[in-house]
Amino acid sequence: MTMNADARAIIETEHLTKAYQGRKVVDDLTFQVMEREIFGFLGPNGAGKTTTILMLLGLARPTSGRATVCGYDPTRESVKVKRVVGYLPEHLGFYDDMTGRANLRYVASLNGIPKAEAEERIERALELVGLKEDGDRRVSTYSRGMRQRLGLAEVLVKTPKAVLLDEPTLGLDPDGANRMIETIASLARDHGITVLFSSHDLDQVQKICDRVGIMIEGRMVAVGPMDQLAREKLGVGTGQYTLEELYMKYFQEGRK
Amino acid sequence: MRGLMIVFRKELGDHFSSFRFVIMFALIAMVSIVLVYMAAMGLKEALEGSRRPSFVFLMLFTTSGGFFSMTQFVGFFGPLIGLLLGFDAINRERATGTLSKLVSQPIYRDTVINGKFLASVVTIAIMFTAIMLIVSGLGLVVLGIVPGVEEILRMAVYLFLSIMYVSFWLALAILCSVIFRSVATSALAALAAWIFFSFFVSLGADVMANAVAPVDKSSATPEALMKHMKVRNVIELSSPISLYSNATSAIIDPTRQTTKSLVMMGRLEKLSMERFRGPLPLGQSLLVVFPYLTILVALTLASFGITYWTFMLQEIRAM
Numbered sequence: 001m002t003m004n005a006d007a008r009a010i011i012e013t014e015h016l017t018k019a020y021q022g023r024k025v026v027d028d029l030t031f032q033v034m035e036r037e038i039f040g041f042l043g044p045n046g047a048g049k050t051t052t053i054l055m056l057l058g059l060a061r062p063t064s065g066r067a068t069v070c071g072y073d074p075t076r077e078s079v080k081v082k083r084v085v086g087y088l089p090e091h092l093g094f095y096d097d098m099t100g101r102a103n104l105r106y107v108a109s110l111n112g113i114p115k116a117e118a119e120e121r122i123e124r125a126l127e128l129v130g131l132k133e134d135g136d137r138r139v140s141t142y143s144r145g146m147r148q149r150l151g152l153a154e155v156l157v158k159t160p161k162a163v164l165l166d167e168p169t170l171g172l173d174p175d176g177a178n179r180m181i182e183t184i185a186s187l188a189r190d191h192g193i194t195v196l197f198s199s200h201d202l203d204q205v206q207k208i209c210d211r212v213g214i215m216i217e218g219r220m221v222a223v224g225p226m227d228q229l230a231r232e233k234l235g236v237g238t239g240q241y242t243l244e245e246l247y248m249k250y251f252q253e254g255r256k
Numbered sequence: 257m258r259g260l261m262i263v264f265r266k267e268l269g270d271h272f273s274s275f276r277f278v279i280m281f282a283l284i285a286m287v288s289i290v291l292v293y294m295a296a297m298g299l300k301e302a303l304e305g306s307r308r309p310s311f312v313f314l315m316l317f318t319t320s321g322g323f324f325s326m327t328q329f330v331g332f333f334g335p336l337i338g339l340l341l342g343f344d345a346i347n348r349e350r351a352t353g354t355l356s357k358l359v360s361q362p363i364y365r366d367t368v369i370n371g372k373f374l375a376s377v378v379t380i381a382i383m384f385t386a387i388m389l390i391v392s393g394l395g396l397v398v399l400g401i402v403p404g405v406e407e408i409l410r411m412a413v414y415l416f417l418s419i420m421y422v423s424f425w426l427a428l429a430i431l432c433s434v435i436f437r438s439v440a441t442s443a444l445a446a447l448a449a450w451i452f453f454s455f456f457v458s459l460g461a462d463v464m465a466n467a468v469a470p471v472d473k474s475s476a477t478p479e480a481l482m483k484h485m486k487v488r489n490v491i492e493l494s495s496p497i498s499l500y501s502n503a504t505s506a507i508i509d510p511t512r513q514t515t516k517s518l519v520m521m522g523r524l525e526k527l528s529m530e531r532f533r534g535p536l537p538l539g540q541s542l543l544v545v546f547p548y549l550t551i552l553v554a555l556t557l558a559s560f561g562i563t564y565w566t567f568m569l570q571e572i573r574a575m
Contacts, residue, residue, distance in 0.1 A: 057360055060571070083362040093353025109262045110361040154357070 008035045010162050010194045011056060015065035018051050025051050027218035028065070033162075033196050033211075038188045040205040041198035042247060043215035049198040050090060052215070053164045056196075057087055070161050083111065086155030086163040090170065092147065096140040100131060100150050103139060104157050111158045118157070125153040129183055145176035152183060163187065165197035169204060177201060181208055206243040214247060216254030259363035263371025264378075271341065271379045280340055284333075285387055291326050292391045295319045296398035311510050311535055313403040314410060316395040318509050326391065327508055330418050331501045335450045337383070338425030341376045343443045346433040346567065369567045373430060373560060380422050388415055406538055413542070414508045417549065420556050421500045425450070427559035434567045457495035461488045496555060503548035510535035 011033040018026040026048040033039040041049050054060040056069050058078030066073065072080045094103045101122060108118035126132045129149040134142070142150065148168065155163050168184065169177040185208040187193040199205050205212060206226065213223045222229055230241045233249050271277050295316050303312065317326040324332070346369070349355040358368050388411065396402065403411070429446045436442040465488040471480050492498040536544070 059356075059359060079362045079364060082360060087360040089353065089356045089360070091353045091356075093349075093355075093357055095354060096352070106262075106266060107357070107361060110259060110358070110363055112258060112362070 009033065010035045010070055011039075011196060012068045013052075013056075013065065014067075016052070016055060016062050016067055017064045018048070018055060018060060019063045024218050026055070026062075029215075029218075029220050031213055031220055031223045033194060035194055036188055036192050037210040038185065038195045038197070038208055040209035040212040041196055041215065042200075042202070042205065042212055043198070044251070047215045048218045049215055050166055053087070053166055053196075053198070056164060057081060057085065083158070084161045086158055086160035088151050088155050088163065088165045088168055090166040092151040094139040094147065094150065097138060099136050099138055100126070100142070100153075101135040103150065104135075104154055107154050108157050113158070121157050121159065122153075125156040128156060128186075129153045130179070145172050145180075148172060148176070148180060149183070152180070156187075160193060162194035162196065165195065167199060168197055169199060169201050177204060184208065202243040202247055212243070214250045214254075216251060219254070221250050221254045259361075259367040260371050260374075263358075263363070263367055264375050267372050267375030268378060271375060276340060277379065280337060281383055281386075284337070284383070285390060287329060287333075288326060288387050288391050289394060291324070291329060292316050292395055293398065295325065296395050300399060310404075311407060312399070313392075313395065313401055313407050314508055314510070316391070316399070317411075317414070327414075327501070327504055331421075331497055331504075332454065334418060334422045334500075335425040335454070335497070337380060338376075338422040338427075339429045339443075339446045339450060341379060342426045342429030342433060343446045344433055344439045345372050345376070345430045347437055347439055347442055348433075350437065351439070366564065366568060369430070369434075369564055373427065373563075376426050376430075377419070377423050380426065381419050384415060384418055384422070409538055410507055410510070410541070413538075414504055417500065417504050417507070417552065420552055421496065424496055424552070424556040424559055427556060427563050431559065431563040431566060434563060434570065453495040454497050458492055458498070461491035464488075464491050493551075496552070499548055499552050499555070503545045503552050506536070506541045506544045510538075510541055 009032040013029050013031055016026060016029040017024060029048075029052060041052075043049050051060060055062050056067055056074055058074035058081055061075055066075075069081045070084050074081045094100075095106070098106070104122045104125065105118060108122065113121065122135075123132070126135050129152050131146060131149055131153060134146060139147065139150065148171075152165075152168065155165075165184065169180050172180060181204045184195055184197065188195050209226065211223065211225050212229070214221050222233075226243060226246065227238050230236055230238075230246050233246060234241050299312065299315055299319060319325055320328075346355065349358070355368070359365055392403070392411070425446075428449060429442075432442040432446045432449075433439075436445060465484050468487045469480065469483040471484045493502075542549075
C-alpha cells in the first residue's frame with residue numbers, strides 16, 4: 001500500500017480558506033490525496049476537518065482558494081462531484097420507518113441508477129458491510145454499529161471514485177470499530193476507491209492509513225507518510241513510534 | 257428534473273401513508289359531510305312548494321348548516337391543513353440527519369424544497385377535490401338537483417382558489433420549518449401566524465376604523481359609514497383569510513354583485529333576493545373577484561419564494 005510516484009491526485013486543494021464572520025476555520029489549506037490511497041485526517045475537535053470535507057463536496061463555499069475533486073471544481077460543479085464522491089457525515093441519518101434496503105433504494109434513485117442495476121449494487125453493498133440479513137428490517141431497529149455500516153453501504157451504492165468519511169468509527173464498540181476499519185481498508189485495496197477519513201482513533205488510523213494530514217486550529221501542520229513524519233519529528237524509524245506520540249508532538253507545537 | 261420527481265414521489269408517498277394525513281382527512285370529510293347534509297336538509301325544506309331558483313346547488317356550500325357554511329369552514333380551518341402538512345418539513349429531516357444525506361446526493365439543493373412543496377400541494381389538491389366530490393354527491397342525492405355546467409365551472413374555480421389559499425399557509429409553515437430548528441417551535445410559530453391573521457386582524461381593523469373614521473351610531477351619515485367600511489376593508493385585506501372569503505364570495509354565490517356586504521344574509525333572504533336580482537354570468541363574477549384572486553395567487557407564490565430563498569441561503573454547515 002505504498003504510494004506510487006506516478007499516482008494521480010484525486011483530491012487537491014490550493015490555499016483553501018473558510019472564514020465565518022472573520023474567524024478562519026480553515027486557513028490556507030494545501031494538500032493532495034492520491035488515487036487509491038487511504039488518507040487519515042487527524043486533528044482535535046473544531047480543527048476544521050468537517051468544514052474542509054464540506055468544501056470538498058461543494059456544500060460549503062470557500063472564502064478563498066480552490067479545490068479540485070476528481071477533476072471538478074466543487075463550488076461550481078457540485079452535482080458532478082457528488083455523483084462520483086460518497087460522503088458519510090458524522091451524524092448520519094436514515095428514514096427510520098423505512099427498511100435498510102428502502103433507504104438504499106431511495107439514495108440509488110437520487111443518483112439516477114437504473115432499477116435493476118440498483119438492486120444488484122444494493123445487494124453487493126449490503127454484503128460488503130455485512131448487513132445482508134438485516135436489509136429488510138426497519139432502520140429504527142438497527143444498533144449504532146449497524147446504522148454506521150448501513151451508512152457505508154449507502155455511500156458504496158453509487159460506486160464512488162472516492163469516499164469522504166467523517167468519524168466513521170465514532171461511538172462504536174471496539175469490535176464494531178475494527179470491522180468498520182477493515183471494511184474501509186478493503187475499499188481501497190479491493191475496489192480501488194480513494195478514502196479520506198477523519199478520526200480520533202489514532203490506533204485505527206495507524207493501522208490502515210498510507211498518509212496522514214494533521215490539522216490544528218484550521219491549519220495543516222503536517223502531511224505525509226507516517227514513517228516520514230516520525231523520522232523528521234521524532235527521529236525514529238518504522239515500528240518505533242505510535243501515531244499518538246507523533247500526533248501529540250505536533251499538537252503541542254501547533255498550540256503554541 | 258429527475259431528482260425532483262424522485263423527491264416528489266417519496267414525499268407524496270410519505271404523506272399518504274402517514275397517520276397525520278389519515279386523521280386530518282377523516283376529520284375534514286366528516287365535518288364537510290355533516291355541514292353539507294344539514295345545509296341540504298334546510299334548503300330542501302325552504303324550497304318546498306316554491307319555484308326552484310337557479311344555482312341552488314351552489315347554495316349547498318354557502319348556506320349555513322347549523323354553525324357555519326362549508327365555505328366559511330374552509331376559510332377558517334383550511335389554513336390548519338396547510339400548517340399541519342408543512343410545519344416539520346425541513347427541521348425534522350435536519351434533526352434526524354437525513355437532510356445532510358439528501359444534499360450530498362447529486363441533486364440540486366432546491367430539488368429538496370421544491371419536491372416537498374409540490375408533493376404537499378398535490379396532497380392538498382387531491383384531498384380537496386375528493387371532499388368536493390363526496391360532498392357534491394351527497395348534495396345530489398339529498399336535494400335531487402343536478403348542477404349545471406356553469407355551477408360546475410364555478411365550483412372548479414372555487415376549488416382552485418381554495419387549493420391556492422391552503423398552499424399559502426403550507427408555504428408559511430415550511431418557512432417556519434426552515435427558520436426554526438425545533439419542530440415544536442415551528443408548529444407554535446405557524447399557529448401564532450394563523451391566529452393572528454384570523455382573529456386579530458379583523459379585531460384590529462375594527463379598532464383602526466373607529467380611530468380613523470369614527471361613526472356615531474345615532475347620527476351617522478351614509479358618507480361616514482362608507483368611509484368607516486372602507487378603512488375596515490383595507491386593513492382586513494392584509495389578512496389572507498378575508499382575501500380568500502372575498503375572492504370566493506362572488507364565485508360561489510352568483511347573486512352577489514360586489515364583494516362587499518353590509519348585512520349577513522340568511523337562506524330565506526338569499527332565496528327571495530333571487531326573485532329580484534338576476535345572477536351574474538361567470539365571466540362577470542370572475543371580473544368582480546379578479547383583484548382578490550390575483551393577490552391571493554401572488555401571495556402564495558411570494559410566500560413560497562421567501563421560503564425557497566431562505567432555504568437556499570442557509571449555511572449547509574448547520575444541516
